Amino acid sequence: MSTISMLIGDARRQAASGATFVRRNPLDESIATTAPAATVADAMAAVDAAKGAFAQWSQLGPTARREYLLKASEALRAKESAFAKAMAAETGASAMWAGFNVHLAADMLKEAAALTTQIGGELIPSDVPGNLAMGVRQPAGVVLGMAPWNAPVILGVRAIATPLACGNTVVLKGSELCPATHGLIIDALFEAGLPAGVVNFVTNRPEDAGEIVEAMVAHPAVRRVNFTGSTRVGQIIASLCAKYIKPSVLELGGKAPFLVLADADLDAAVNAAAFGAFANSGQICMSTERIIVDVSIADAFVAKLTTKAASLPLADPRVSPAVLGSVIDMATVKRCNALIDDALTKGAQLLCGGKADSTLMPATLLDHVTAEMKIYHEESFGPVKGIVRVQGTEAAIACANDNPYGLASAVFSRDVGLAWSVAQRIESGICHINGPTVHDEGSPRFQCNK
Structure with a gap:
């Protein structure tokens, strides 16, 4: 069990009220973390600290900001084992997924460091003789970052790294489901020596989140909001940002389609499908x-994929190495079990895996999925995936676009020209050709279109 603190200004603090909350391990309900239960007053203090640090940080030269971020990258990378332990305890994540998170997040900090000298402006033509109009990019102010539990290091760092590089100060609101994991990000930045107040960190009880988030969004010093999480909560955040006229960046749910065309390399497609579907037990926005x-x-593809999925190790990551660890909670188990029941009742075929009675859920494949089944439309956000059989490329494209999400996708074909034309017609911000839907790099190139 770990006990953590918030960071407000230059002080490690507990909540002003002294209240705490606990995060329990999803497998055995043991206490993983005890964290401060911030009040609105604590959250306001964090924003005020960021506001107070803004003038100095925004005027700091780009080389100095770069050096801080490079130090933070190395400090973060050095904490890989601590992150693995925290993620296994708080979210049931595998060591493989924790390592992927840490190394990518460290690269994101390096990319952000490189950005400090690349912030430019533009010259704008003027109709007035002798006039010169210039567009200059300036730091905005305090940025509020809110990151989820499923890729906690990647998404926590992504919420604050670029704002810091651009001269903004930040407040990171840690997830109630992984406060210690998000706290380790703050530890790395603190060890890098960033000036007091540039980075602030608050944690809160789940039942207090609504009040605290609204108070921070409403604070006049908060100029931008970055949120990654569920579509349901994202709609609430979007409404708050509209209410208080705060620009926001939201990355929400997904239902990534994976197209296997008639001429695809089946072995390559199977490996990519298995990774994209079951990494972190399917709990990735791009899954x-x-x-x-x-x-x-x-028939050939399904047989190979079934063999691959059935072979994926499932275990408590605190005990032994595994590809699939625990899912986040029993609510996920119940949701996925219901999707399985619904699909089987309506004619789907269970290929491997099946319903679970604990958060250790096996890789599960359902064949002959149709539009009448819930799993065709609804995000499982777990290790339960449906296979849809279609006749021809046009039908594959139509099926891929038959959903309200537009985050990530993939298409497999030996004909790169065909794959490219299909990719252009799939309604998603990212489409991978002959690669898995789950792919990320340190540079900021993540987009969506629905």
Whole structure:
């Protein structure tokens, strides 16, 4: 068990009220973390500290900001084992997923460091003779970052690294489900020596989140909001940002389609589908959610994928190495079990895995999924994936676009020209050609279109 503190200005603090909350391990309900239960007053103090540090930080030269971020990158990378322990305890994540998070997040800090000298402006033509109009990019102020539990290091760092590089100060609101994991990010930045108040960190009880978030969004010093999480909560954040006229960046749910065309390399497609579908037990915004395969090669592809999925190790990551660790909670188990029941009742075929009675859920594949089944439309956000058989490329594209999400996708074909034309017609911000739907790099190139 770990006990953590918040960071407000230059002080490690508990909540002003002295209240705490606990995060329990999803497998055995043991206490993983005890964290401060911030009040609105604590949250306001964090924003005020960021506001107070803004003038100095925003005027600091780009080389100095770069050096701080590079030090933070190295400090973060050195904490890989601590992150693995915290993520296993708080979210049931595997060591593989924790390591991926840490190394990518460290790269994100390096990319942010490189950005400090690349912030430019532009010259704008003027109709007035002798006039010169210039557009200059300036730091905005305090940025509020809110990151989720599922890729906690990547998404926590992404919420604050670029704002820091651009001269803004930040407040990171840690997830109630992984406060210690998010606290380790703050530890790395603190060890890098960033000036007091540039980075602030608050944690709160789940039942207090609404009041605290609204208070921070409403604070006049908060100029930008960055949120990653569920579509349901994202809608609330968007409404708050509209109410208080605060620009926001939101990255929400997904239902990533994975297209396997008739001429695809089946072995490569199987490996990519298995990784995209079951990494972190399918709890990634870019996770492969619908596997759309041409009927002409469906039997061969499905047989190979079933063998691959059934072989993926499932275990408590605190005890032994595993590809699939625990899912985040029993609510996920109940949701995924309900999707399985609904699909089987309506004619789907269970290929491997199945319903679970604990948060250790096996890799599960359902074949012959149709639009009448809930799993066709609804995000499972777990290790339960549906296979849809289609006739031809046009049907595959239509199936891929038959959902309200537009985050990530993938298409497999030996004909790169065909794959490119298909990718252009899929309604998603990212489309990987002959690669998994789950892919990320340190540079900020993540987009969506629905």
